Amino acid sequence: MNIENAQVQMRKGILEFCILHVISRGEVYASDMLDELTSARIMVVEGTLYPLLTRLKNAGLLDYKWVESSSGPPRKYYVLTDDGKQFLTAMQETWLDLADSVQTIIRKTNDAIQTQKTS
Template structure:
């Protein structure tokens, strides 16, 4: 039970970083973001992703563009703003520092 709670918290903690990383590769539709997160074993439902996308947009990290669809209503495609790219760069650095810290914790400091 404790391990499950910790795993859940760890996944929540990296979700924003992963979403920004996915969007950084180019404009993307929300369902494609969900598919990529699921492929990465970060199981996400729409009820989790859409509020996160809204918060990131409201914070100026994302923009979106409506694109007509041949198979239904228009689709909203997300992209990083310049601020979003800056935040992602900072998070990339933080991720490197955390990965190093975890590695040292697991193996011990190199002498």
């Protein structure tokens, strides 16, 4: 099994959750999302982001508005809908439960390793 592939799959699994979080703070332009995700070391490219944004919009979780730009064409800014806010809240609860469960398993593994070392 390839570790890099496994890491990419883990990141993809939480990408939607992270995007919704970024948008939840207010109107956001797609390139600003890309910058934030990249700086958080969640690598994503435009070819991944835009289809995901379209899917989230089609699901009724996002909306957007066009804003004129003084330096080029109008920009599309994304916002969460009320359904999107509720969806994010449910995902947040799931994430916290999942993170706690994973930490429990990791802690038990680390404890077992420590016990083996001292035996």
